[in-house]
């Protein structure tokens with residue numbers, strides 16, 4: 001269902017305000033934003049989707065990873081106006097009908113997190129990896145999440161979590177719920 005949300009760009013000069021239409025987790029938003037507003041700030045502060053974290057703010061850590069038209073992107077490195085007309089998925093969009101996504105389940109079952117700060121970004125990178133390669137080797141998983149840093153260094157269990165999710169997704173009935 002599309003919801004129209006008209007939001008006022010705060011702190012923007014009239015010339016720098018733009019109207020964007022962006023579908024986030026299946027809901028289309030119409031928002032007036034400052035042309036300089038970063039996507040991560042749009043998601044967190046305007047849409048209140050605080051699952052997307054800010055770690056470094058310099059495109060190094062991957063904590064802010066979201067999917068833009070299915071492709072992983074660091075939302076601290078994109079302007080909100082750059083996703084005008086596009087579809088964005090955040091970690092809040094993974095669960096469906098009260099059921100965890102296999103990647104979320106994998107991180108739970110395999111203890112793929114410690115402090116959890118990197119987790120939303122890791123999960124989004126994992127979803128993109130498994131969409132492209134449903135049965136990745138450990139090496140391919142490590143390469144797939146190489147843009148995401150875990151300061152707790154919990155990589156062994158993160159890899160296991162992604163392997164769990166890959167298996168679970170392959171076992172799921174094709175075309176079924």
Ligand code: FES
Pocket residue numbers: 053054055056057058059060061062063064065074075076077
């Ligand atoms: S906050 Fe975006 S890459 Fe670190």
Ligand code: FES
Pocket residue numbers: 112113114115116117118119149150151152153154
């Ligand atoms: S679990 Fe703490 S940064 Fe990854």
